[in-house]
Amino acid sequence: MSSARHTRLLIIGSGPAGYTAAVYGARAMLEPILIQGIQPGGQLTITTEVENWPGDTEVQGPDLMLRMEAHAKATGAEIIADHISALDLSRRPFTAAGDSGTTYTADAVVLATGAQAKWLGLPSEEKFKGFGVSACATCDGFFYRGQEVVVIGGGNSAVEEALFLTNFAAKVTLVHRRDELRAERILQDRLFRNPKIETIWFHTLDEVLGGDNPPGVTGVRLRDLRDGSLREIPCSGVFVAIGHAPASELVADQLETHHGGYVVTKPDSTATAIPGVFAAGDITDHVFRQAVTSAGMGCMAALEAERFLAAEDAAAPAAPDVAAVGAG
Numbered sequence: 001m002s003s004a005r006h007t008r009l010l011i012i013g014s015g016p017a018g019y020t021a022a023v024y025g026a027r028a029m030l031e032p033i034l035i036q037g038i039q040p041g042g043q044l045t046i047t048t049e050v051e052n053w054p055g056d057t058e059v060q061g062p063d064l065m066l067r068m069e070a071h072a073k074a075t076g077a078e079i080i081a082d083h084i085s086a087l088d089l090s091r092r093p094f095t096a097a098g099d100s101g102t103t104y105t106a107d108a109v110v111l112a113t114g115a116q117a118k119w120l121g122l123p124s125e126e127k128f129k130g131f132g133v134s135a136c137a138t139c140d141g142f143f144y145r146g147q148e149v150v151v152i153g154g155g156n157s158a159v160e161e162a163l164f165l166t167n168f169a170a171k172v173t174l175v176h177r178r179d180e181l182r183a184e185r186i187l188q189d190r191l192f193r194n195p196k197i198e199t200i201w202f203h204t205l206d207e208v209l210g211g212d213n214p215p216g217v218t219g220v221r222l223r224d225l226r227d228g229s230l231r232e233i234p235c236s237g238v239f240v241a242i243g244h245a246p247a248s249e250l251v252a253d254q255l256e257t258h259h260g261g262y263v264v265t266k267p268d269s270t271a272t273a274i275p276g277v278f279a280a281g282d283i284t285d286h287v288f289r290q291a292v293t294s295a296g297m298g299c300m301a302a303l304e305a306e307r308f309l310a311a312e313d314a315a316a317p318a319a320p321d322v323a324a325v326g327a328g
């Protein structure tokens with residue numbers, strides 16, 4: 001059923017940036033509406049231990065996001081389970097179309113849609129997605145109990161996935177295109193000390209090998225980047241962890257983007273080129289991309305939205321004084 005909702009502040013996305021913007025927006029009495037999107041809680045809901053969220057030596061990602069949601073609700077933000085499929089920033093109020101049929105209009109918008117996993121783009125990767133190829137060890141790792149798996153990548157995500165997979169798999173092979181990992185030192189130490197993990201340097205995934213009947217992965221063909229030679233190794237699962245790309249499709253033709261789709265904001269600000277539209281977290285941050293920096297940007301976005309709306313209110317013509325008009 002279609003319906004319409006208007007809000008002073010619409011927050012799109014439910015990761016650390018979105019929920020923090022909701023907390024600050026609610027405390028500024030803006031009565032924000034936050035739309036959660038397809039994956040409520042965002043990327044942290046598909047991780048396990050988070051060890052760099054200040055105040056928690058160790059916290060489970062999904063628990064942390066439930067706490068953030070509860071905090072945003074407790075401050076008075078309205079959290080809605082809906083997904084925005086179209087956003088019109090060409091005129092105000094801004095208009096967002098929800099899959100639920102609800103049309104949301106807003107005086108200001110915080111874009112906090114985060115990022116999504118990148119893929120290599122190989123036809124065989126596409127063919128076996130869901131049949132042995134995955135970008136989420138915490139979602140699919142359980143299926144590989146006692147089997148051999150391969151992880152592609154050299155960043156925090158790849159190393160965390162490899163470590164997590166050792167809980168199930170008999171052997172984990174990490175394949176990286178250089179001979180140096182990008183991951184934090186503490187994660188690298190754990191990786192190198194784990195007897196179940198082998199690392200193959202200077203290689204990329206050339207092809208996922210598998211059968212059709214039933215569909216399933218039987219191995220990978222790797223390319224040695226030093227001499228182009230190929231080698232095959234058997235495995236039943238392939239986890240692609242080569243980074244994340246910003247989820248900026250909603251605004252790609254309305255706002256300037258750079259570095260592969262990250263929304264451009266003004267220096268030292270979350271303001272975009274459209275007055276009243278702010279971007280926070282992984283949709284705009286191509287440098288740090290941490291939960292804590294995303295939360296910080298969510299705070300900035302709400303504070304900047306509040307100032308923007310207050311300046312507009314102050315500039316608006318005063319409403320006629322009804323008592324004075326009646327007395328005349």
Ligand code: NAP
Binds near residue numbers: 157181242289
């Ligand atoms: P990332 O840091 O960008 O690392 C991507 C890795 O994939 C790099 O090692 C890169 O190789 C490799 N790669 C990229 N394209 C490739 C290709 N076409 N073929 C083969 N390899 C390719 O991405 P991420 O690990 O997803 O992390 C994203 C951000 O989230 C980072 O800022 C990270 O710190 C953060 N994060 C933090 C935590 C945590 O704090 N616990 C956990 C997960 C993610 P090169 O190194 O050669 O470029």
